[in-house]
Amino acid sequence: MLREFCNSKIEEMKIFSGTSNQPLAENIAKNLGLQLSGLEVFVFPDGEKRIRILDKVLDENVIVVQSTSSPTDENYMQLFFIIDALKRSGTKSITAVIPYFGYQRQDHVFRFGEAVSVKVIAKILESLGINKLIAVDLHSTKIEEAFNIPVIHLSALSIFAKFIKDRFEKKSATLVSPDMGGVRRIKILSEMLNNMPYAVIEKNRDLATGFVSAEKITGKIGKKAIVVDDMISSGGTIETATKLLKKNRIEEIYVFATHPVFSNQAPKILQESEVEKIYVTDTIFVPKEKRFPKLEILSVAELIAESIKSA
Ligand code: R5P
Numbered sequence: 001m002l003r004e005f006c007n008s009k010i011e012e013m014k015i016f017s018g019t020s021n022q023p024l025a026e027n028i029a030k031n032l033g034l035q036l037s038g039l040e041v042f043v044f045p046d047g048e049k050r051i052r053i054l055d056k057v058l059d060e061n062v063i064v065v066q067s068t069s070s071p072t073d074e075n076y077m078q079l080f081f082i083i084d085a086l087k088r089s090g091t092k093s094i095t096a097v098i099p100y101f102g103y104q105r106q107d108h109v110f111r112f113g114e115a116v117s118v119k120v121i122a123k124i125l126e127s128l129g130i131n132k133l134i135a136v137d138l139h140s141t142k143i144e145e146a147f148n149i150p151v152i153h154l155s156a157l158s159i160f161a162k163f164i165k166d167r168f169e170k171k172s173a174t175l176v177s178p179d180m181g182g183v184r185r186i187k188i189l190s191e192m193l194n195n196m197p198y199a200v201i202e203k204n205r206d207l208a209t210g211f212v213s214a215e216k217i218t219g220k221i222g223k224k225a226i227v228v229d230d231m232i233s234s235g236g237t238i239e240t241a242t243k244l245l246k247k248n249r250i251e252e253i254y255v256f257a258t259h260p261v262f263s264n265q266a267p268k269i270l271q272e273s274e275v276e277k278i279y280v281t282d283t284i285f286v287p288k289e290k291r292f293p294k295l296e297i298l299s300v301a302e303l304i305a306e307s308i309k310s311a
Pocket of ligand 1: 238
């Protein structure tokens with residue numbers, strides 16, 4: 001099955017999009033020289049959805065794009081129904097492109113009695129019959145391990161590296177990981193940037209309240225700090241890191257984070273923080289009301305399209 005998919009021509013593929021991030025799906029399709037295929041999402045008065053494939057997909061290799069960001073459960077259910085509808089319509093193979101993979105943070109049992117959400121999602125997707133998963137900046141390698149099918153794990157770090165190279169390299173900047181969990185990420189980015197120096201903040205999060213605190217930085221930081229993270233959710237991590245960096249007399253702080261989850265008051269917190277600029281990607285669609293002047297969005301469409309082309 002995988003060989004057949006590998007040998008298929010891009011122009012013979014079909015690409016479908018769920019409703020969570022249609023602009024990105026359209027951009028991926030454009031980069032592939034394709035147009036989005038037809039899909040009907042009918043909403044019943046009680047909120048239940050009926051999914052119907054409007055194009056012929058019999059014996060075709062198909063791509064489905066759906067970010068499973070908030071509302072996570074709803075976006076997952078929609079994806080599940082799209083995959084089921086495609087399967088019933090006789091597709092040859094299905095590649096699920098999940099640019100932001102919801103529930104990825106619960107990748108193991110942190111405290112006795114918890115569910116491992118990632119494993120549950122992996123089981124459902126595999127049992128529905130997807131052949132391959134493409135995702136961007138997964139929280140940990142445990143997510144890939146939860147699957148038995150091929151997982152293409154892309155990273156926005158190459159996009160960030162190019163951007164930083166163009167704008168920052170000559171200005172003495174230091175990469176900063178806002179927590180110990182991001183050390184691997186920051187080391188990879190540092191290598192991409194001719195060993196740009198890096199430092200790490202020791203962050204603590206209270207598992208019960210979600211409260212974030214940080215007091216220690218390991219490594220020397222120059223006048224400019226480039227904080228890199230996989231996602232911004234409540235904004236607490238960036239807010240705490242910024243306060244600590246300012247306390248340490250860092251003059252300019254820039255933030256690069258792949259996934260703009262932006263829950264609750266995050267946009268307000270980020271705009272009012274002492275950060276100069278926040279760069280995120282379009283793995284999650286940011287609606288107008290969540291955009292703010294300090295925010296700039298870089299696209300992962302080409303990165304995803306290239307990985308589809310070279311599969
Ligand atoms: C944590 O391990 C992640 O890498 C992010 O730092 C975290 O999820 C960001 O969340 P928040 O914005 O709520 O602090």
